[in-house]
Amino acid sequence: MDDEKILGIEGGGTKTAWALVANGAIIESGKLPPSNLRLTPPDQIAKIFRVLPRAVDRIGVFLAGCATEEDRAALLKLARTVWPKANIVAGSDRDSGMAACLRDRDGIAVNAGTGSSVTGRSGRRIENAGGWG
Template sequence: MFLGVDGGGTKTAFCLIDDDGAIVASARTASIYYLMSGIDIVEPVLARGVAEVCASARIEPADITYSFFGIPCYGEVLADVPKLDALPQAVLGTDRYRCGNDMICGWAGSLGAADGINVVAGTGSIAYGENGDRKSRAGGWGEIFGDEGSAHWVAIRGLNAFSKMGDGRLPRGPLADVLRARLDLTDDLEIVDVVLNRWQGDRAKIAALSTAVSEAADAGDTASADILREAGRELAAMVHAEARVLGFDSPPPIPVSWSGGMFTSPLLLDSFRQSLDGRYDLREPLFPPDHGAALYAARLANGPRP
C-alpha cells in the first residue's frame, strides 16, 4: 500500500491506496502549517493521522510500501528541511518515504502526475508544473505579500471592502450584512476587535471569511463579485508564467488543471477559464490532492526518483 499526505492551511488529509491505485482508507487531522505555530506541531499531527488511517485499513505503519508527505511551506525555510525530512521516520518506523511541498499533491492529483501545470487555491495559493525534467512553481509567496487568488487573499479584500462600506467610501452592499451576521457584530468597527484582537490575525480564520465574500457575491454584491473575478485572473497569470518558464510554448496545448476549495466558486472558476484565453488544454481535476499524494508515493517507489 502507498500513503499520501496532503498538508493544507486548514487540515491535513491522509490517503492510503492499494497497488491498483484504489483508495483503501483516508483520515483528516489538524493543519501542519507550522510557520506561525512552530515545527513542533507537525509530528503529533502526522502521528495521529498515520495511526488513524492504518487502524482503518487494519495495517501497521511499517507495512506501508512507500509514503509521500506534502508539507505546506516545505523548502521555503531551508534550515527546516532536514528537520521536516526526519519527522516521518519516527511516525512510520521506516525510511521508505519522501517529503516535499504540498503543491506536488495538487499537481499529482489533478493531472495524474503527468506533465502539465496545476494551480492550487485553498487557504494559500501556488502553481506547480512539470515538463519532462523541468519543474517550476509560481506564486505561493505567503499571505502577507503574495498568495493571490487564495481564500486568505479574497478574505482580506472582502474585509477591505467591508471597511469602505462602513465609512461610505463604497456603496453599502450585501457583503456588509453577510459579514455582520457571520461575525455577530453590533457595530461595523467591532470587526477590528474580532480580526486583529480576538483572532490575532489568525491565517485560517481570516481565510474562512472568503465564503462570506462568495455568499455576498451570490446575493448581488458587486465588490465581492469583482474580488472573485480578479482572483481568477491572478491564478491564470500564474499559469502563463509557468508555461513560459517550463518551455511549454509550442503545440500540443499544455495540460492545465486546478485544485483547492476556492475553485468551488463558479465566479472564480469562470474568470480563471476565461483568462486562460483558450490557449491551454484545460482538464477537470482527476483526483483530490491527498489521493494525488498517494499516487506520487507509488510513482516514487516504482519509477525513477525525481
C-alpha cells in the same frame, strides 16, 4: 507488492488530509488539523503524524510551506521519528498537486486552498508563482 500499505498525507493551512491505500483501494482516510510546515510548530506536526496509521510500508508526505531542500530534509526527519522503517518521500503540496494533475507530463497545476500557488513544468524547467516559494 500488492499487499503494501501506502499512506498519503497532504497538509496546508486549513487541514491535513490523509488516505491509506492497500491493493489499489483506499481502506481508510480522514482529515486532521492544519500542518503547514512554516506555520505549524514541528511538535504539533509530529502530534498530527502520531494519530495516523503506523503499520505502513510507504509514505508520501506533502505539506504547504515545504519550499526548499532544507525544508524537505526537516520534514523527512520529522516523519522518520514516527515511521522509522517506512520508505518516505517528502515535499510540498505543489509537488503532490503536480503529480496528481500531470504525472510526468508538461503543464500547469493550480493549488487553490487556504493559500494559493501555480506551478508550471516544461521539460526540466519548473516555474512557481504564489505560495511560499
